[in-house]
Structure formats: C-alpha cells, structure tokens
Amino acid sequence: MLAVPALGALALLLPAARFLPTDTAVRRYGAAVTGITLLPALLAAAAFDHGDPRRMQLEFDRAWAPAIDLRFHLGVDGVSLPLVLLTALLTFLCLVYTLRHPPQGGSARLLIASVLVLEVGMLGTFVALDLLLFFVFFEVVLIPMYLVIALWGGAGRRAAAWKFILYTLLGSGLLLAGLLVVGTNAGTLDMTALAEAPGQGLTRTAQITAFALIGLGLAIKVPMWPLHTWLPDAHTEAPTIGSVLLAGVLLKMGTYGLVRIALPAAPEGAVVWAPWLGLMAVIGIVYGALACLAQRDLKRLIAYSSIGHMGFVLLGIATLTPVGVNAALLGNIAHGLITGLLFFLAGGVKDRYGTGELDSLGGGMLTKAPLLASFLTFASVASLGLPGLAGFWGEMLALLGAYRPAEALPRETFVTFMAVGALGAVLTAAYFLRLLAKITHGPVAEHRRRDALPGLTLAEYAAWVPLVALTLLVGLWPKLLLDLTTAPVTALLGGG
Amino acid sequence: MIQSIDYAAIAPPLIVAVAAIGLLLADAFGASARLLGAASCGAVGAALAAVAALAAGDRRATFCLPEGLRAGGPPSCSYVTDDFTLIFQGVVLLAALVVVLLSLEEITAPGARLPAGEFHFLLLAAIAGALTLVAARDLVLLVVALETLSLPVFALVALRRRDGVATEAALKLFLVSVTSTAVMLLGVSLVYGVTGAMHLDRVAPALERVPGELEPVAALGVVLVLAGFAFKVAAVPFHFWAPDVYQGAPLPVAAFLSVVSKAAAFAGLAIVVALGLPAYAHVWGPVLAVLAAVTMTAGNLVALRQRSAIRLLAWSSIAQSGYMLAPLAVGDRRLPEAVAATVAYVAIYAVMNIGAFAVVIGFRRRAGAPPAGPAPAWDSLDDYRGLARRHPGTAAAMAFFLICLAGLPPGVMGLFAKIVVFRATVAGGVTWLAVVMAVNTVIGLYYYLAWAARLFAAPAGRVGPMPRTPALRAAIAAAAAGALVLSAAPQLVLQAASATM
Secondary structure, eight states: OOHHHHHHHHHTTSOTTTSOOSHHHHHHHHHHHHHHHHHHHHHHHHHSOTTOTTSOEEEEEEEEEGGGTEEEEEEEOTTHHHHHHHHHHHHHHHHHHHHHSOOSSSOHHHHHHHHHHHHHHHHHHHHBOBHHHHHHHHHHTHHHHHHHHHHHOOTTHHHHHHHHHHHHHHHHHHHHHHHHHHHHHHSOOBHHHHHHSTTTTOOHHHHHHHHHHHHHHHHHHTTOTTSOTHHHHHHHHSOHHHHHHIIIIIHHHHHHHIIIIIHHHOHHHHHHHHHHHHHHHHHHHHHHHHHHHTOOBHHHHHHHHHHHHHHHHHHHHHTTSHHHHHHHHHHHHHHHHHHHHHHHHHHHHHHHHSOOBHHHHOSOHHHHSHHHHHHHHHHHHHHHTOTTSHHHHHHHHHHHHHHSOOTTSOHHHHHHHHHHHHHHHHHHHHHHHHHHHHHTSSOOOGGGTTOOOOOOOHHHHHHHHHHHHHHHHHHHOTHHHHHHHHHHHHHHTTOO | OOOOOOTTTTHHHHHHHHHHHHHHHHHHTTOOHHHHHHHHHHHHHHHHHHHHHHHHSOOEEEEEOOGGGOTTSOOOEEEEESHHHHHHHHHHHHHHHHHHHHHHHHHHOSSSOOOHHHHHHHHHHHHHHHHHHHHBOBHHHHHHHHHHHHHHHHHHHHOSTTOHHHHHHHHHHHHHHHHHHHHHHHHHHHHHHHHSOOBHHHHHHHHHTOOGGGHHHHHHHHHHHHHHHHHHTTOTTSOTHHHHHHHHSOHHHHHIIIIIIHHHHHHHHHHIIIIIOGGGHHHHHHHHHHHHHHHHHHHHHHHTTOOBHHHHHHHHHHHHHHHHHGGGGGTTTTHHHHHHHHHHHHHHHHHHHHHHHHHHHHHHTSTTSOOSSSSOOOOBGGGGTTHHHHOHHHHHHHHHHHHHHHTOTTOHHHHHHHHHHHHHHHHTTOHHHHHHHHHHHHHHHHHHHHHHHHHTSOOSSOOOOOOOOHHHHHHHHHHHHHHHHHHHOTHHHHHHHHTOO
C-alpha cells in the first residue's frame, strides 16, 4: 500500500516527453494511482479481524538499519485502520477533484508528485510501528506540503509556507529528542513492545521529560493553543487540496502520535501533564470559537474552527480514560471528514465568487447557487456538532470523558474544563450559524445580482458526496468506529 | 632497540607520499599537467585499493615499542590499522579522489594558472598526513600528522600567484594554525609531564592515577590538547579563519579543507578523547558540550545572513562541525556509541558536502562567469536562480545534497545522520544538547531550503552552461550516487561505524 504512491511519484521523474506529456494526462495518472492505493486500504479493512481490533494485524517487519535498532515494522490495529482509510480516501478524492479544478501556479507533474509523496508520508505515519520509522514518515510530509503551499497557494503563500515548515520542523526536532529518550531508556524502539509494558524502563523523571518533549513536538502539529499560529496562514494560503490534506490528515498525525506513543510509553508523565494538556485544549476551544466569530475570510474561519475541534480531541486525550480517548479518535475521523468537506466547499466558493471574503460574498447563496449552499449548510451543521452527524459524537463523548477523568487526575479541574468546553461548543454553533446567516440566507447582495455562477461539476460531486455519506454514516452509527477503537485504547491505557 | 615496520599496515600513506615526491620530480622533468593529474588520481586509487585489502585482513599495528622499552606496560603501537582507521582512511581517500577530479580543471583554467606539479605534490602530502592522523595512537605522531596535514594546505591556499585575496587567506590560516598548534603542544607537554607517557594506551591508565596536587595541571593539559583539534574542525571560537579561507583559496582546496581535513581532525579528536583521556571525561565532556552548542548556533545564525554561495557553505560547515562534536560531549557515559555516532555523521557529511562543493565548483566555471585571477568575484546565491532550466540533473543533485545537509526526507541520509547524533546525545545524558540541535536544525533548514528553492525558481538573467567535462560530471555523479545509496541503505555506514572502537 505504501509502495504504490512511492512508485507513482518516482515514475513522475521520467521526462515529460516520454511519459504523460500533458497536464491532463498527469492529473488522470494521479487520480489513478491514488485510486489504486485506496484498494489495498479497503482490502485491509475487509481482511481485518474486527473481532480482535487490539491485535496488530497485517504486520510487516524487516530490519532496515540494525545499527540503530531501526526496523521497517508496519501494521494496523483498530486505532490506525480508520485513519489509514481516511487518508487514502481523502487523497483519492483530492486528486479526483483536481481533474477538473487544478490549482494554478506550477507544473501539474510536480503537484501530483508532491501529493503522492505526501500520501506515502501520511500513510506511513499511521502504519509505522517503530518509533524512528514513525519519525522518518512524519518528516516525509514536510517538504511536499511546503512545495504545495509555496507554489500553488494564495497571495501570502511564501510566508505561510515558511512558517509552516519551520514551525513544524521545530516540533519534529523536539519529538525526536523525546522519542529517543523513550527508546534509549526502554531499550526498544518497537511500539508494540512499548505498549505491552507501559512505562517500562523509564524513571518518573524520564517519563515526565519524554512526555513533555513528545507532547510539545506533537502539540505544534495538532495544533494546540498557543502553538497554533502557523495554522491559520497555512490553511488560508494553501490551495484547496493542500488545505484539505493539511486539515484532514496532517493534524491527525499529531493526535495519533499522542495516543499511540506518548500515552503507553510514559504513563506517569501523562498523569503529570494531562491537566495542562486539558487546560490548553479548552483554551483552544474557546479561543478558536471567539476568533471565528471575528473572522472575515471563509477559509480562515474554517482554519480557526479546526483549532477548536482539535481542542476537543486533545481534551478527550487529556482525560486518560477509555471514553475520552475513544472520543478523541472518533473526533479525529469526524474532523477529517467534515473539515475536509468544508475546505473543498470553500474552494468551490472561491472558484465561483473569486474571493473568500465574507463581506464580498454577500448573502443569498441559497438563491444563487442552491446546491453549493446546501452542501455548505450540511457541512457547517455537521461541524458545529448537530446530533445525528459525525461531529456530535466527538464533542459529546469528550465532554463526558472530562466529567469523569482517570482516577489519578484532579476531578474538579476536569469538570471545570467540561463546563468551559460546553461553552465553547455553544460558541462553535454561534459562529457557524452566523456564517450561514451571512452568506447563504437573505437576499443576494447588490454587487452579485448579475453574477452567473456555474453549477456543480461531476468532479465536485464525486469529491463531496462520499464525504457527506460518511459523515451521515458515522453520525448515525458511531459503533462502526467505536468497536474498532475501544479494545486497543483500553490496552494502550494500560488496562490490559 | 629498533622498531619493526609493517609496510603493509602503512601502505596507504606510504603510497600517497611516494607518489607525491614522484609527481614533483616528474613535473621538474616536464611532465604535462594531464599526466600529473592522471597519476595523482591513480595514486589515490591505489591507496584506496590498499585500504580495501587491509579491511579484508586482520588488525595490524606497527611502530610498536620494542621489548626493552616497554617497562612492563602494553606493547604500545603508534600506528594502528583497525576498523576505525580503515573507515576514516576510506572516507578521506574517496573525498580526496573527488577533490583531485575537481582540481584537474582548476589547474589548467585560463587566467591564473596553478603550477601543476606543486599543486599535486602539496595535495598528496596533505592527504598522506590525513591518512596518518587517523591511524595515530600516540600523541607525537598525532601532532606530526596534524602538521603534515596543515602545512601543505597553507601553500595550497596561496598557490595562485599575484592573488592578494588568496595570500591574505593563507596568512590568516597560517597564523591561526600555528597558534593553535603551539597551544596544543603545550597541552601535550603538560600531559606528558603528568603521566610520563606519550602512547595513548599508556596515558589513559596514568591519568587515572594522577596524584591530587597535579590534577589541575592534567586538566589544563587536556583542555589545551583539545584546542588544536578545535581549530582544525573550525569550532567556535577557533572558526574565524574558515569563511575567509574558503573564499580566498581555490575552490577545490576549500572543498579539501571542508571535508578531508575536517574528517581527519574529527578522527584525531575522537582518538584522543576516547582512547587517551577518558579519565578526565568530567573535564572535556562539558567543554565539548558547550563548544558544540555554541558552534552549531553561531554557524547557523551567521549563515542566515550570507549572500555568497561559498561563504554560506563555509558557515554551514562550521555549523555541521557543531553537530559532529555533539556526541563526544557525553563524556564517558556510553562513549563507544557516541564515537560511532560521530564517525557515522562524518562519513555521511563527507558525501553530502563534497557533492555540494562539486556543484558550486562546476557552477563557478560556467560560461560567462567572471574569470578567476586577481580580484575574482564570487557567485552570489541569486546567481543560482533557475539553474534547473538548463541543468535539471545538476540542480536536482544540488537540491538533494542541500536537503541532506538540512536533514529532511527525501535526503534520508542526512536525516539518519541527525537521528544517530541525537540518539548518542540522549543516551549519554546530554538531552539539552539534543534540544539545542533540534532548534538549530530548523535554522539550518531555512537557508538550505531557500537555496534549493532558488535553483528551481525562474531565472533572473541568462544562466551560462556549466562545463561538461568528464571529471566534473564524474565528481557530481559519484557524490549523488553515494548519497542515494546511503539514503536507501544507511546501515552500510551505520554498521561500519558501530563496529569501531
């Protein structure tokens, strides 16, 4: 599954004259390669033993650099399988969307090659079972994403791309230091071995240091307030597919790392830092919501809403209970689907209206472009957490987890977090409804009366409908995901 | 009381030294520059073959103390050919081969010609010094080899006649080098005075038994010995010569200084601290830690301001020295692992840096570039804009080398080098240094990536074509091939490195 996009990217190095001469051909090739990648992912889901999701399945283990104990050890379990499917699906949908709506700015070859390398990195992060292998794949995504933002982005793309890569690389450096503290003290780099013996070999101080370093490194990626400042610029300036992949997948890599590595390897460190993590998480929820209320640009609003949603995910992780962490993982998937859809829609709006400024968009989209407005309404209410759609479960279960955190944690603090988080959820509803009121309802603005907006293309339908369907599915039947994640989460938290 | 000499063990430096003298004589009898160049390559190649043959055999040692002089101690040998020596000799010779290839055209370039015989003689003499340095296990031989490595380079830097900048650079190099050698000799003499031994395997146990009142003397000696090596690797605050010398010297000589000289000096440093001075790890450990942290930070921060390609490479080399020093800061906690990490980083750094220099040298000779000679102009970073249009392969190779130096995928080789160094520092208990290194990696990425991005940007003016001489192409291709192989199979280097010591 990893080999397909890797080989696909390498094939693009061949000179253009011989292989895929036109841009359209390259884009079709890209969609085909990612479609082919989706197949093994689906097959893996089918072959997965759903009766035993905590066991690492479909493993592949080969030594890569024995001198530093690095093994090419891959595998999926209940926690990683949904993320792998999400990644493969989103990348495929992105390249299908690109068939008709390519971003302007550079050669299509380089774009498709970057996305394919990005896919290798993203998939690799979720299936890696060796700490350093995880780190290598974590780093692989940096340069392709930098290229995507810097070459195909909006007006402020240079600065946004630099901010993204430098800030995230700093996080990676701290992450590496933390991973090595774990690896050298525990004597192994293998995640399965570390999960079986939580905290083995690490003194309390070492655990606290390791969790702090890994946590800080991943917190930049998640992003956790106050380390989030790279996100709004990166999301706003990136082209549509860049934003979708950034929000839909890259942010998940951070929270996945916390659940997969930091929790089992340094449980005492987790207990020490969890209240701080919860505090930053709820500040992020409220801050994200308040910032959204003040935004004037559609994409920036969605970017800040990501900060809020990831705050819920972090709150779930901070509770250190099965309920909380399950909520976090479900929130991950839900956020990936919904925010991915939101960014696609923002791209659609920008293509048609030529801008993302809310004031310039005016109102009355339901009159002018009813289908687009309906999709936007659906995505917004899903994002604000309407029951029956995927976002609701992530938020509600996170708050439920905060009501009853792990025994070692101060209950009063977490109940306060829960109250503040609930307030944040109300604010989330406020800004999304404000957004809808502003641009979809009401009369069409004067300067837009005579605009003729094209309808939805087949590529857009193809990209958006699966996301809508999955959001409904997960919202109505969360058991689908909770069954997969419950057992491994209990194991990772040391429940045995 | 005559020492026996094992000629097989000292074959590599011997071959190179004999070739050096032979080339000088041949030049006196009128051999052409082409012939001298070919012979030089041949000599380096022959030495490489000798190293390979030695690698297949057992550990050899020569210049050992004869029976009567041992005084009940171990048979201390001055020149030892073990895994550590062989891996460094291999790295030095491969890098030197690339330097020789790159210098072939430099010698015959119109404008300011370099005297071919003298150039090759000096270069081979320096290489012989480097080969001896990595095999030395005795303080006297270390100093002699270090000098043999340094002295010819002064002349090489100044070799271009009537070039004021080059002469100034050579003088700077000479003065700093002589001062640091003097300091180092003082340190060596203090250590000798305290321990009564010069061979490192006798110095180590003697240092453990130093009487209390002599401990400050021993500590001072240890620190002063480090000074000589710190100068050679351009660690802060002994780094001031590097940017000016790289800029003033002929570029292949700068490449030699940056890769070969540095690799040999790191080998010497590792030998001294790990074999000779482990008893004083509580002294040199923190000193090296601070040196490493300051070196990488200063190197990266100043590199951010550079506009000239060669000065950027000079400051980036200084920063990379900091990364290479970091594992040795662990003191005596898991020192073998730390030395292996330094060895691995040096080997990987040699490949990526020599590749970057090869491209910079080729670019310098492009059609339409300001000619070499008195008051030459240096290529600024903006001159590289749009190189990918004309030379996509070279631009891709350069971008790859730069990303390896930055330590990010797809430069997986550089990433592994960084991981290995991080691992050694964390395992040795100097985690703060790992955090400093993490921050420095970010600073480094900025200027490496900015340069790599320029290669693919739209060209500002017309970019003249780079020369298509076989030597240059071979040099760039070899470095790129090495980089790709090591990225896919890093255990080749890592395995060899961990087998040392």
